[in-house]
Amino acid sequence: MSQNRSSAVMQQRSEPHDSLDDFPTPPWATRALCRHLQDGPEAIDLGLMSCREPAANRGHMVAPLREYFARVEASDVHDYGFGFDQRDYLFGPDPDPVDFTITNPPFRLAEDFIERMRRTSEVGCAVIVRSAFLEGVGRHQRLFSINPPTIVLQFSERVVMHKGRLSQGGSTATAYAWLVWLTGHYGTELRWIAPCRSRLERSSDYVAEAA
Numbered sequence: 001m002s003q004n005r006s007s008a009v010m011q012q013r014s015e016p017h018d019s020l021d022d023f024p025t026p027p028w029a030t031r032a033l034c035r036h037l038q039d040g041p042e043a044i045d046l047g048l049m050s051c052r053e054p055a056a057n058r059g060h061m062v063a064p065l066r067e068y069f070a071r072v073e074a075s076d077v078h079d080y081g082f083g084f085d086q087r088d089y090l091f092g093p094d095p096d097p098v099d100f101t102i103t104n105p106p107f108r109l110a111e112d113f114i115e116r117m118r119r120t121s122e123v124g125c126a127v128i129v130r131s132a133f134l135e136g137v138g139r140h141q142r143l144f145s146i147n148p149p150t151i152v153l154q155f156s157e158r159v160v161m162h163k164g165r166l167s168q169g170g171s172t173a174t175a176y177a178w179l180v181w182l183t184g185h186y187g188t189e190l191r192w193i194a195p196c197r198s199r200l201e202r203s204s205d206y207v208a209e210a211a
């Protein structure tokens with residue numbers, strides 16, 4: 001029997017309940033967000049701000065964030081051996097506020113992450129999620145009807161994420177977008193991230209992974 005490779009099936013990113021949901025984010029995708037925050041209509045000066053990455057994994061998002069922010073605090077619930085604090089972001093009292101919180105949250109915990117991120121981010125917060133995350137009656141009732149994102153940044157080209165590793169190659173049927181909440185901004189605007197991988201990707205992004 002041949003594998004069902006329909007778009008609906010291939011776009012699923014289903015993980016066991018106790019999974020770490022280990023899908024490293026290509027650094028160029030994080031640079032695309034930071035460029036948009038700096039150069040877009042909001043023109044935010046990230047170089048004066050602090051940022052928290054609470055699902056740091058192997059640091060593939062932390063490194064590009066440090067190119068733009070004055071200070072980046074990084075942690076993860078699991079110790080991947082890259083020197084980040086081991087901490088459960090959702091456990092205990094809220095952490096001290098930072099200017100921004102930016103992360104690729106575990107899919108099944110994304111709503112909980114967003115809730116805490118919004119409470120503890122003074123300027124704004126952003127999550128990279130499957131574009132299909134915007135669907136769902138329950139999610140609409142719990143999140144989007146109450147606290148919709150300020151900006152939906154849809155990637156025009158595919159962001160390839162492989163389980164457990166960062167890769168320069170490969171393909172995916174899954175579409176991704178950044179959801180951005182900015183303090184003091186209301187309503188939701190849909191924007192597109194124009195093709196930019198060729199400009200924002202660096203060979204050095206993959207050195208640690210290859211080693």
